[in-house]
Amino acid sequence: MTESSEKKRTQVDDIDRSMYDFIKDESNQEHLEAGLTPEIVREISEKKNEPDWMLEKRLKALEIYHELPIPDWGPSIAGLDMDHIVTYVKPETDQQASWDDVPEDIKDTFDRLGIPEAERSYLAGVGAQYDSELVYHSMQESASKMGIVYSGIEEALEDPKWEGIIHDHFMKLIPPTDHKFAALHGAVWSGGSFVYVPKGVQLDYPLQSYFRLNARGAGQFEHTLIIVEDDASLHFIEGCSAPKYNVANLHAGAVELFVGERAHLRYSTIENWSKNMYNLNTKRAICKEGGDIEWISGSFGSHVGYLYPMSILNGRDAKSSFTGITFAGAGQNLDTGCKVVLNAPRTKASVETKSISKDGGVSTFRSSVVATKNAEDSAATVSCQSLMLDDRSRSDTIPAMDVKCKNVDIGHEATIGRIGDDKVFYLMSRGLSEEEARTMIVNGFAEPVSKELPLEYAVEMNNLIKLEMEGAIG
Amino acid sequence: MEARIFEHASAMPAPTWYFLHMNDATIEIPAQLSCEAQAVIETDAPLGDATEFVEAMQAAQAAWDKAYGDRPVLTNAVDEQAEELGGLALSAYQKKADAMEQSKSLAAAFTQGMGEEVSDWIREMAVKTQSVIAPAGSTHTAHVQISGVNMGANMTAIDLVAHEGATLDVAIIVDSPTAGTGVTGSSLRIFAAEGAHVTVRRVQTLDDTWTDLDDMGLFAADNATIEVHQTVLGAGKTYTGLAGDLCGYNSTINVYTHYLGHGEQELDFNYVLRHHGAKSTCNLYANGVLAGSSKKTLRGTIDLIRGGKGAVGHEVDNVLLVDEGVSNKTVPNILCNEDDVMGNHGATIGHIKADQLFYLESRGLSPEQAEQMFVTATLEDAWLNAANDVTKQAVARLGNTLVENFEEVYL
Numbered sequence: 104m105t106e107s108s109e110k111k112r113t114q115v116d117d118i119d120r121s122m123y124d125f126i127k128d129e130s131n132q133e134h135l136e137a138g139l140t141p142e143i144v145r146e147i148s149e150k151k152n153e154p155d156w157m158l159e160k161r162l163k164a165l166e167i168y169h170e171l172p173i174p175d176w177g178p179s180i181a182g183l184d185m186d187h188i189v190t191y192v193k194p195e196t197d198q199q200a201s202w203d204d205v206p207e208d209i210k211d212t213f214d215r216l217g218i219p220e221a222e223r224s225y226l227a228g229v230g231a232q233y234d235s236e237l238v239y240h241s242m243q244e245s246a247s248k249m250g251i252v253y254s255g256i257e258e259a260l261e262d263p264k265w266e267g268i269i270h271d272h273f274m275k276l277i278p279p280t281d282h283k284f285a286a287l288h289g290a291v292w293s294g295g296s297f298v299y300v301p302k303g304v305q306l307d308y309p310l311q312s313y314f315r316l317n318a319r320g321a322g323q324f325e326h327t328l329i330i331v332e333d334d335a336s337l338h339f340i341e342g343c344s345a346p347k348y349n350v351a352n353l354h355a356g357a358v359e360l361f362v363g364e365r366a367h368l369r370y371s372t373i374e375n376w377s378k379n380m381y382n383l384n385t386k387r388a389i390c391k392e393g394g395d396i397e398w399i400s401g402s403f404g405s406h407v408g409y410l411y412p413m414s415i416l417n418g419r420d421a422k423s424s425f426t427g428i429t430f431a432g433a434g435q436n437l438d439t440g441c442k443v444v445l446n447a448p449r450t451k452a453s454v455e456t457k458s459i460s461k462d463g464g465v466s467t468f469r470s471s472v473v474a475t476k477n478a479e480d481s482a483a484t485v486s487c488q489s490l491m492l493d494d495r496s497r498s499d500t501i502p503a504m505d506v507k508c509k510n511v512d513i514g515h516e517a518t519i520g521r522i523g524d525d526k527v528f529y530l531m532s533r534g535l536s537e538e539e540a541r542t543m544i545v546n547g548f549a550e551p552v553s554k555e556l557p558l559e560y561a562v563e564m565n566n567l568i569k570l571e572m573e574g575a576i577g
Numbered sequence: 578m579e580a581r582i583f584e585h586a587s588a589m590p591a592p593t594w595y596f597l598h599m600n601d602a603t604i605e606i607p608a609q610l611s612c613e614a615q616a617v618i619e620t621d622a623p624l625g626d627a628t629e630f631v632e633a634m635q636a637a638q639a640a641w642d643k644a645y646g647d648r649p650v651l652t653n654a655v656d657e658q659a660e661e662l663g664g665l666a667l668s669a670y671q672k673k674a675d676a677m678e679q680s681k682s683l684a685a686a687f688t689q690g691m692g693e694e695v696s697d698w699i700r701e702m703a704v705k706t707q708s709v710i711a712p713a714g715s716t717h718t719a720h721v722q723i724s725g726v727n728m729g730a731n732m733t734a735i736d737l738v739a740h741e742g743a744t745l746d747v748a749i750i751v752d753s754p755t756a757g758t759g760v761t762g763s764s765l766r767i768f769a770a771e772g773a774h775v776t777v778r779r780v781q782t783l784d785d786t787w788t789d790l791d792d793m794g795l796f797a798a799d800n801a802t803i804e805v806h807q808t809v810l811g812a813g814k815t816y817t818g819l820a821g822d823l824c825g826y827n828s829t830i831n832v833y834t835h836y837l838g839h840g841e842q843e844l845d846f847n848y849v850l851r852h853h854g855a856k857s858t859c860n861l862y863a864n865g866v867l868a869g870s871s872k873k874t875l876r877g878t879i880d881l882i883r884g885g886k887g888a889v890g891h892e893v894d895n896v897l898l899v900d901e902g903v904s905n906k907t908v909p910n911i912l913c914n915e916d917d918v919m920g921n922h923g924a925t926i927g928h929i930k931a932d933q934l935f936y937l938e939s940r941g942l943s944p945e946q947a948e949q950m951f952v953t954a955t956l957e958d959a960w961l962n963a964a965n966d967v968t969k970q971a972v973a974r975l976g977n978t979l980v981e982n983f984e985e986v987y988l
Contacts, residue, residue: 176592176600179666349661378658406659407666434659436666463653463665471597491916494883495653497671501593503908504926509898512927519881519913519920 134318135191141165144290147191151257151293156270164279164289171283178407178436178465183351183381190291192234192318198255199239209233216344218313226340227308228253232325234318235293246306252299253310256326259297269297272328276359276387276415284355284383284409288324292357295325298339302332302363309338309371314356316345316380322353329370333363333391340371344404347377351406354380360388362396364418369397371555376404378434383409392418392447399555400427402439411469413442416450416481427456428552430568431464431496440469440502445478445511452483457549459568460489460496467499472513474506481508487517490548492541542568578730580608586695587818587847589876591670591910599874599908602845604695604790604816606730610759613726614704616733622717622745625708630736633768637798638683641824650678651883653914674912678883683824689764689794690818690847696792699764702732709735711743711773720965721749725787727757732790736766739773739801748964749779752971753787753811761812762790769801771825776804778964782975783812785840795821797828799854808959809836809844811975820849823857823888834863837955838871838903839979846875852888852918861892866951870902881913881920888915892922897929899948953980953987960988 135143144165148158173180196206202219213219213231222229228242230253237255246253252265256273259265279289296312316323323345331337345352354376362368368388376382382405388396398412414423425441443452458466472483489498500517522544530540545568546553581604588601618624652675655665667675677686689696700706711717723733739745751761761783769775781789789812795803809815821830830850838844850859861877879890894907909922929937929947937947956976963969976983 175669176594178668179672182663182666347658349658351662378656379662406662433656434662434665436668436671438668463655465653465665465667465671467668469593471594473597489911489913491913491918494914494916495651496916497653497912497914499591499671499913500911500920500922501591501908502910503593503597503599504906504924505597505599506896506898506905506926507903509901509903510928511898513924514926515907515909515922515924517909517911517920517922519911520918521916 134189137189137320138186139165139168139190139290143190147291147293153260154266157260160274161290164286167279168283168286168290171286173283177409177438180381180407183353187320188353189318189321190324191293192321193236194233194238196238198237198258200241202239205239209238212315212317213313216313216315221311225308226311227306228310230255230296230312232294232312232314234316234321234323237294249304249306250301251304251306252297254297256295256297256328265297268330269328272330272359272361274357276389277357277385281385285357285385288326288355288357288385291322292324292326295327295356298329298337300331300335300337303334305336309340311340311342313342316352316354319348320350320352322355325356327356327358329368330361331363331366331368334365335363336367338369338371342373344375345377345380348379350379352380353383355383358386360396362388362390362394364391365393367395369399371399373401374403374405374410378404378406380405381407386412387415388413389415389417390421390423393420394418395422398425398427398441399552400425401552402427402429402437405437406435408437408439410439411442414452415444415446416452417446419447420449421447422450423452425454426552426555428549429458429466431458431460431466433462433464436465438467438469442471443473443483445474445481445483447477448479448481450478450481454485455551456487457552458489458498459492459545459548460498461492463495465497467501469501471503471505474508474511474513476507478508479510482512485515489519490545491519491521578608578610578612581606581698583695585692587691587816587845587876589847589878589908589910590849590880591878591912593908599876599906602816602874606760610728610730611726612702613729613731614702614733615724615726615731617722618707618709618719620709620717620719622719623710623712625710627706627708627736629708629710629738630766630768633738633770634684634687634796637796637824641683646681648884650681683822686851687794687796687822688820689766689792690820690849691790691792691816692818695790696764699732699762699790699792700734702730703734703764706734706736709737709745709747711739711745713740714742716744719747720967721747722967723749723751723761723763725753725757725759725761725783727755728759730760733763735763736768737775737777738768739770739775741770742772744774747777748968749777750968750971751779751781751783751789752974753783754974756784758786760788760790763792765793767793767795767803769797769803771799771801774802778806780808780810780959780963780968780972781812781815782810782971784978785811785813785842787812788814789816791817793819795819795830797821797823797825797830799825800827801825802829804831805833807832807834809834810956810959810972812842814843816845818847821859822851822853823859824853825857826854827856828854829858831860832862835955835959836863836865836873837952838865838867838869838873839952840869840871842871844871844873848877849880850878850890851880851882852885852890853882854885854888856887857885858889859891863894866897866899866955867903867905868899868952870900872904874906876908877922878910878912879920879922881911881915881918883915885915886917888918890920894924896926897951898927899951953983956980956983957987
């Protein structure tokens with residue numbers, strides 16, 4: 104074990120982040136040229152031996168990418184030069200079903216991140232992506248016997264049984280026309296997961312995909328496609344991290360979730376990218392009658408973040424809940440939130456978010472709740488709380504509500520403030536240092552999110568907060 | 578007069594997704610309207626011209642420079658890694674806000690709610706700006722009547738300048754006593770010097786054939802209070818924009834908006850309140866009823882600017898949806914780069930609750946009658962709170978066109 108990995112998380116200072124911040128040699132990996140051309144798109148497609156329709160989709164998406172404007176309402180992405188982003192970096196291995204077969208340095212990466220340990224402890228299946236490709240995929244036999252499919256998308260595309268289903272669902276919820284980086288994703292996507300849960304199947308343990316971007320100046324564009332059939336249930340966990348570089352890296356993944364009638368899907372994420380990352384990720388779920396989507400989202404890293412998981416409640420009695428926390432520290436501008444569309448009678452949505460800004464960080468909560476004419480007797484509540492830890496930071500709240508239906512109830516509340524001196528004073532009078540007191544208060548502030556996470560992730564989130572809070576005093 | 582289209586009027590400072598169509602309003606002024614400037618102002622206060630407001634702002638700038646001119650302007654801290662990536666990736670509006678702080682110019686920060694282009698146009702159409710001046714320590718009132726002129730754009734530009742410790746109460750009624758079509762509008766700049774108290778009550782009762790523009794800019798110095806009551810009952814299209822600078826220590830701006838949407842009306846509200854001053858307070862309360870197939874958009878922004886220690890901003894929009902076919906858009910924003918502040922907002926958009934309906938039905942009212950009560954109640958409330966008889970008559974006139982025998986039955 105190296106020196107850095109022996110450090111306790113709480114001893115890592117605000118800049119070091121060495122728990123996540125280790126770089127592996129990439130010189131032997133295959134890199135495509137930087138930039139974005141039809142030739143590069145064709146090359147990616149060829150490497151994956153894709154069906155023709157997928158190549159056509161990619162090329163069409165590339166055209167759309169060039170036509171669409173860069174968003175001008177959010178954080179600046181002027182520092183992201185697509186001519187210098189490598190869109191495809193292949194690790195030195197094919198996908199393996201056993202950790203023993205994964206090359207040593209890649210295995211070491213995931214060992215440090217605790218993935219094999221998590222698999223043994225509480226997961227029903229694991230996928231691990233390293234740069235542009237999956238390097239490991241495995242699922243417990245019991246889940247397999249239930250008829251659950253958990254594989255890479257490319258792998259599923261090669262199976263005639265699933266190719267048609269992927270054709271019918273891939274980039275249907277997130278069309279390339281949605282925004283510039285959805286189009287980019289459509290052109291150069293690589294890796295990701297395909298999950299199919301058959302009718303009535305309830306999986307008691309979560310599946311997890313972990314995405315690690317190791318290469319300098321590269322992009323990661325994984326695609327996650329999950330179909331949970333009627334009356335089925337799934338908890339899916341997504342984890343992400345990367346080492347820091349002094350050049351921009353890009354993450355523009357896409358997550359499409361199809362939730363069947365009376366089905367339930369919980370999608371938990373801790374996005375802990377390094378602080379040179381432009382995280383321009385798109386996530387969307389659609390629920391049929393009685394379907395239920397739960398989003399649990401923690402956004403910690405990234406230089407710039409645009410992240411707004413969207414729930415489309417398309418069937419009567421469908422439900423969605425979004426619980427999220429964003430922690431913007433030095434040098435970060437994180438624009439996060441969610442979108443909800445109530446598009447059927449008696450649908451219900453709840454949104455509860457927390458954001459923390461510190462050391463000059465900028466956090467923006469942005470949301471939209473749209474109730475269409477079909478949303479009779481529907482209801483939505485949005486609650487958003489922001490904490491400012493100093494006056495060199497910024498916290499903005501931009502929640503939009505659009506109601507086109509009479510019999511709905513939409514409620515919204517938001518507050519912005521700071522940690523009260525009286526609370527810090529009380530805790531210090533009980534023997535805590537000021538830093539400990541503030542960390543405790545921030546952990547308490549984040550508790551509604553952390554309590555929704557699996558224990559191991561809640562611990563990770565609390566450690567991330569502790570890590571961000573170090574040096575916060577004085 | 579040529580047709581005019583203002584494509585980005587009443588824009589909120591921090592935009593959101595374009596697909597929502599909420600960021601700003603597009604205002605169309607039809608062609609071939611005559612230019613009118615026919616407001617009637619009755620007041621016991623001295624009158625002046627536009628220089629009064631400009632001079633008051635210059636005096637405020639001098640006082641501000643003396644008090645805070647040496648105060649360093651902080652920007653967001655940036656770490657070494659962010660510097661390597663070109664600095665903090667601020668959005669366009671965040672950069673603009675930083676630049677405004679750096680400029681230390683009160684005049685540059687001052688805007689009106691509908692934006693410079695519309696404000697300038699109204700003032701140009703109004704030909705001249707009249708100032709109502711409340712000298713230091715005095716108390717004055719003013720009544721302003723703006724009537725629709727058939728096939729005309731009847732625009733008014735008024736500055737209200739309340740000097741130290743003065744009290745100024747202004748009532749504005751915008752009505753269409755005779756049938757016709759056209760555009761009415763007012764541009765108000767309000768300056769409240771130290772300890773001054775300004776109250777403005779604007780009631781609009783135009784018929785559906787009219788468009789109304791209500792554009793205000795507010796400035797509050799130390800311990801000053803500005804209260805604005807806006808009652809929007811009529812007009813086919815209404816655009817209301819209000820921006821306010823709470824520059825003074827312990828300054829207060831309260832805005833109370835009551836609206837009634839009916840028929841095919843379109844109502845657009847844009848509020849921007851900027852807290853520069855320590856211990857400043859703002860309250861934005863909007864309450865309304867939407868009936869028929871009316872559409873409303875409300876953009877409310879509370880901006881808690883660095884240096885405004887102890888500032889408190891509070892914003893609420895409560896909307897009752899009465900009929901199928903109504904549309905309501907609300908976006909209550911809080912922008913904040915000061916930690917020692919409290920900002921909160923809330924919005925409730927809904928219909929009459931089942932238990933409330935049940936109670937009313939048990940008293941013999943049908944659901945339709947119960948919902949109609951909210952419409953008449955809004956009109957009654959406007960009548961009861963009218964500042965003068967002219968306003969009462971205008972509310973009664975509009976009420977009679979909306980509700981059968983309104984005046985006879987309800988007033």
